Amino acid sequence: MTVALMWEARAAEGRGEELLAWARAQELAGEPLRRETFRAPGDRVLVITWWDAPYDAELPELPEPAGELVTRAVHRWRFESVAAEQGPVRNAEQGPVRNKAP
Numbered sequence: 001m002t003v004a005l006m007w008e009a010r011a012a013e014g015r016g017e018e019l020l021a022w023a024r025a026q027e028l029a030g031e032p033l034r035r036e037t038f039r040a041p042g043d044r045v046l047v048i049t050w051w052d053a054p055y056d057a058e059l060p061e062l063p064e065p066a067g068e069l070v071t072r073a074v075h076r077w078r079f080e081s082v083a084a085e086q087g088p089v090r091n092a093e094q095g096p097v098r099n100k101a102p
Contacts, residue, residue: 002033002081003055007047007062009074016043022065023047029060055080 011019032049
């Protein structure tokens with residue numbers, strides 16, 4: 001099973017680049033399958049890590065940054081991957097799948 005951990009923080013006014021650099025420099029106690037870092041307006045930083053583990057496994061997470069670097073507590077979410085649903089698969093050239101009228 002693949003588990004994705006999401007970590008999101010909002011930087012204090014004018015400290016977005018500093019928060020981004022801080023998040024990118026954080027090392028984890030294990031090696032995830034994948035790690036991506038994102039930024040958004042409002043000086044928000046998002047880090048997603050993917051792990052090959054059960055949903056309730058104890059996994060390393062990014063810590064809380066120093067209080068003066070952020071405007072609020074870090075938000076954290078955990079998701080598990082789900083199998084693709086059965087049904088028609090379409091590519092962009094074929095257009096969207098539409099429900100048939102009853």
